[in-house]
Amino acid sequence: MNKTILITGAARRIGKEIALTFSRLDWNIIIHFNSSRIDAENLALEINNTRPNTAKIIQANLDNDDDITRMISECRGMFDSLDVLVNNASSFFPTPIKSASLDDWDNLVGSNLKGPLFLIKGLNDLIARSKGSIINITDTNLSKGVANFSVYSAAKGGLESVTKGLARELGPSITVNAIAPGAMLEPPNVTWDEEHKSKVINNIPLRRMGSEKDIANTVKFLVDAKYITGQVIKVDGGRSL
Numbered sequence: 001m002n003k004t005i006l007i008t009g010a011a012r013r014i015g016k017e018i019a020l021t022f023s024r025l026d027w028n029i030i031i032h033f034n035s036s037r038i039d040a041e042n043l044a045l046e047i048n049n050t051r052p053n054t055a056k057i058i059q060a061n062l063d064n065d066d067d068i069t070r071m072i073s074e075c076r077g078m079f080d081s082l083d084v085l086v087n088n089a090s091s092f093f094p095t096p097i098k099s100a101s102l103d104d105w106d107n108l109v110g111s112n113l114k115g116p117l118f119l120i121k122g123l124n125d126l127i128a129r130s131k132g133s134i135i136n137i138t139d140t141n142l143s144k145g146v147a148n149f150s151v152y153s154a155a156k157g158g159l160e161s162v163t164k165g166l167a168r169e170l171g172p173s174i175t176v177n178a179i180a181p182g183a184m185l186e187p188p189n190v191t192w193d194e195e196h197k198s199k200v201i202n203n204i205p206l207r208r209m210g211s212e213k214d215i216a217n218t219v220k221f222l223v224d225a226k227y228i229t230g231q232v233i234k235v236d237g238g239r240s241l
């Protein structure tokens, strides 16, 4: 029986690469998306063309409690098992303290902390049945503090705390870890000029940006690593040193 992985925010970029990586390993893939329906449908088509009936899509806005409840109930019936949940979806924008609003809080905490926590709550029994894994995607910059991003940082920092607490609470059936990416891709809809790119790269000991594959390979590593739990793996080329 094929194993199944649910990846949130999987229609594009890093989530998409995780989906393609696990599809190549013959896993069933649940592709969650919010607004990128066409990308999600195209990705499912691409996967199903090679491995029929192994990819399904599900839409949910993780800021919305009813969407989370519906998503949990639909995901429970999609395939025979659920082995891995990757909480990858994330909204990301600055919130200088002078202008940070309650809507900003709801948006950033919804996708980066509340959604992941309640997905885990609703799905952990299935994941436990297959002695599976939960992987939360956070951010390497948290440890240093980032000006103008206090709400995003609070949400991702909360997700790291959730990771450690639930590693204790959900063991021994489930491993719970986080991956903290560094500079992998430019933010969505942003193109850095060469000067900015060089500045970023000069702060990275490995002297390059990361890629989607660096994260997908780490997810694969953690899924196989059955004696690692409660850890935050920084995949950042040494940027946080």
Ligand SMILES: NC(=O)c1ccc[n+]([C@@H]2O[C@H](COP(=O)([O-])OP(=O)(O)OC[C@H]3O[C@@H](n4cnc5c(N)ncnc54)[C@H](OP(=O)(O)O)[C@@H]3O)[C@@H](O)[C@H]2O)c1
Pocket (backbone or CB within 6 Å): 008, 009, 010, 011, 012, 013, 014, 015, 032, 033, 034, 035, 036, 037, 060, 061, 062, 063, 087, 088, 089, 090, 091, 092, 110, 111, 137, 138, 139, 140, 180, 181, 182, 183, 184, 185, 186, 187, 188
């Ligand atoms: N890219 C980097 O260099 C970098 C650096 C540090 C950390 N990370 C972390 O790595 C992960 C993947 O990064 P990425 O750059 O590939 O992510 P991304 O493109 O910024 O976002 C991934 C997906 O999150 C979904 N999303 C946003 N708000 C949502 C909401 N309210 N409800 C449901 N889904 C929502 C979006 O889905 P739709 O498009 O369907 O709306 C989006 O495609 C994220 O957790 C990010 O914080 C990335």
